[in-house]
Amino acid sequence: MSTHTAGAVRSRLGWLRGIAVAAVSLIFVLPIVWMFAAAFKTNVQVTDPSVGLLFSPTFENFRNVLADGEILRSLRNSLIVGGVSTALSALIAVPAAWAVGRFRMHRTGSLVLVARIVPAVSLLVPWYYLFAQAGLVGSYTVLILSHMFVSVPLILWIMIGFFESLPVELEEAARTDGLTAFGAFWRIALPLAAPGTATASLLAFVSSWNNFMFALIFADETTQTAPVTLFNFISYASTDWGGLMAVATLMTVPVVIAALLGQKYLVAGLTAGATKG
């Protein structure tokens, strides 16, 4: 085979590859597009599958949903619980990750794996027991603490690898220049780890934003987070698909924006630690 035809075969293969990748991408993106589209349909259109993606959009669903104080409040609750639990998790997990990474305390670090393995339900029973007796069920405190069960190990997992990848020489140099070990962490390692911390915190926030089970048990009507409100919305409004999709859209849009802006960092965070075996 001459190099000419080999090149032609290769470019045809490249073309096929492009089509395959495009087809797969459509499979992953179309359901999300369908969600967004349904949010702008009337309830007649949404249950008529012959109405595709071309229709005149209505904002009626969003108007109804936002007029419902409960939904706005649950979105705000999700923001509060996600924000506070992420901030607290970063506050305790980032220094710990630095210690594990710099002092090579891998046995301590492997505690993280335990937290990933344990089914959350097995903690719900004792938490419920304890928090019910302390009269805390229904409070933000319980929701925040329970969401930290996911966030703390997640941030630890990502940040241990991140600190290990930072050259130790910079911190050594800072220490010979008279900084304490804590100073080296605070003035050198922490600023260098800012992108990693941002990624880990963003993923922790998303995990809290998405969390369903903990709020299902521990939230009351006033502290309910968005996934639980969405879930409850099915049972009493099972026919209001437009409204359901509007709420789902409100919950998904921030995630899509995060994906658009921080794709590179999110992928790095999601795959952290996977290549070390």
Added chain:
Amino acid sequence: MTATQTRPRTTAGRRPPGNRPPRTFEQANRRLKWAMLAPALGFVGLMIVFPLLFTLNLGFTDAFGAVNADKSWIGLQNFQDALADSRRFWPAAQRTVVFTVGAVLIETVLGLALAMLMRKAFRGMRWVRTILIIPLLTTPVAIGILWLLILDPTNGIANHLLESVGLPPQEFLGSVSQSLPTLMLIDVWQWTPMMTLLLLAGLSTLPEEPEEAAKVDGADAWQRFRHVVLPMLWPTLMTALVLRSVDALKTFDILYATKGPGGGSDFEAETLNVYAYGLTFDYQEYGLASAVLVLFTLFIIGVVVLLRRRAGKKEA
């Protein structure tokens, strides 16, 4: 305790040189590292280790009803009850295994194929990666409800599409027999991207020389993949498999959001996680639930150990 153990070992120089922690850190205030770790360890201890021991203990009691009701030690009774229960426990265990093995296998094969397709940079790579992270970052409850709409037996677009190509409409989540397979497909839709991204990360770390050498020796694309790329990628593949399996075994949100408590009228989507949840919060059977959870946790640990051992075997 660990501090006193670490010091003599390091100063004895048993670590290979170059891999040794720098002296400055060796001389650092040892209290510092524990101070940095203390809040996280305290959290793990209070919120994870202690509750787990609590659950373990509850599994041996007849705890039931009100949370502060009296309970007494009944030995292994709960474990015996669970293991003898062929109505809820064993079917749930079976569904957990079927769901996990089925979904994760498909995700692995598709994820690997897609990762190989996306391995060489191409125009629009950034967009494809953005599209891939959206499903796995989206709220599972929202995903569940979205698929309820798409797969609605009478009004959904899925059956509309099936009919337009001449295939019979399906019941999907509306039927007992199709629920679990449908949920597996939803899981595949949501989590194949995770597999792809993990494997792409692994592929990007592989050296190019072995493949070049195999090419020079006349190996075709499949042989290069099978005998060069796959063995090198194996550790990442097994790590991805462990991570994905652990999460799939514990799937809850999407099952509960689409099928409700008990996994539907016939328990058709009830996995061990959903069963344990129901025992706890619908039946207040804290003792039995704890026993089921202990068994479930042991099972997950078993799966992790097994997969990691296999990872080691192939590597060697």
